[in-house]
């Protein structure tokens with residue numbers, strides 16, 4: 421029989437893991453709650469809680485005692501892999517909670533679409549985002565990231581202290597140019613309206629849809645899509661409603677990268693040898709698959725250590741068999757990414773910065789790491805986002821060194837914090853660097 425947690429243990433999982441995730445904001449982060457959870461190191465406690473449950477019940481899926489629902493926590497990387505690789509059937513990503521949340525701003529998104537419409541929407545995303553390879557517009561996108569870093573640094577003198585409030589607006593200018601074209605560079609309204617709808621999405625079914633805000637967002641987006649600017653993702657789209665309905669997800673998903681970017685600056689500031697490696701690579705113009713590898717690994721490490729999609733949810737459309745028994749149709753499977761990524765009972769460098777975990781390894785399929793989920797419903801934007809973000813980071817540190825100012829326990833040789841609030845991280849940009857002759 422599939423193991424079943426006691427009532428007290430179920431309450432522990434709900435109160436110690438699920439409630440903090442919801443309170444922090446599943447769709448857009450709430451800064452004050454994130455700061456509080458950093459103080460309590462909520463994610464590290466959550467990992468320890470799941471390790472205790474695995475020691476007690478073994479690695480099979482663990483059923484929780486939730487009235488009226490069949491819900492199981494996945495405690496083994498092999499089972500997580502199965503759930504993700506056997507998506508969307510029988511393990512559907514379009515769970516009740518996700519659908520309730522995302523319908524606020526992206527009712528046509530592939531993530532909340534079940535068969536028979538799913539394959540068409542997935543194919544459309546893959547055609548535009550080009551997973552598994554360097555995007556054919558990659559060179560242009562890299563140039564855009566470089567230009568936006570230059571614009572940011574033009575205003576940041578030697579010794580300037582930067583964090584989320586400086587880096588993220590510059591990153592969003594890059595994103596709007598990549599997704600919608602240069603004409604959207606300064607249109608903060610389109611991304612602000614999306615943010616407002618995402619704040620509603622945090623409340624899922626508990627907040628009614630705001631049709632007027634949605635209509636304003638759609639109109640603003642339509643204005644940009646109508647331009648179909650060459651060398652933007654928008655120009656690669658067919659013009660029907662469903663195709664255009666994928667764009668809100670793309671814009672929304674870049675937010676995770678913005679958070680990872682800020683955390684990566686803190687990681688590099690605290691690890692001078694790694695920072696120097698990223699700088700050397702940038703100076704030498706080295707690329708693998710179009711991306712600077714050390715910078716890519718820094719972003720991936722930020723995503724491994726502090727996954728931006730901590731809860732990977734699937735809902736089974738039929739009964740599923742496990743080594744320990746059968747779980748009924750309708751069971752929700754909860755994979756907690758920090759548990760797989762920071763499991764120090766299984767992984768020696770679980771709690772330290774280890775970019776070598778990513779060298780020469782794919783962003784998806786590098787088990788047990790699932791920052792982009794995995795399988796047929798895994799993130800199709802992963803290579804694209806790593807290119808844009810890796811390039812942004814690389815250009816930044818090619819131009820300036822980084823020193824830690826407020827990095828909340830991110831220290832070389834220390835156990836890195838389980839929860840890291842990106843909103844208060846600050847690093848100092850040192851004097852402009854001069855690239856060695858080789859790079860000129």
Ligand code: HEM
Nearest residue numbers: 513530531670673674676677729791792793797799801805
């Ligand atoms: C660091 C940034 C990103 C991270 C960590 C990330 C992570 C993820 C994860 C974990 C999923 C699966 C979600 C689930 O199963 O509930 C996902 C799905 C998806 N992502 Fe990303 N993503 C990122 C950026 C992007 C970008 C920039 C795009 C598009 C430009 C994108 C497009 C998508 C799409 C379309 C899906 C749905 C796939 C499907 O359901 O078949 N992502 N992403």
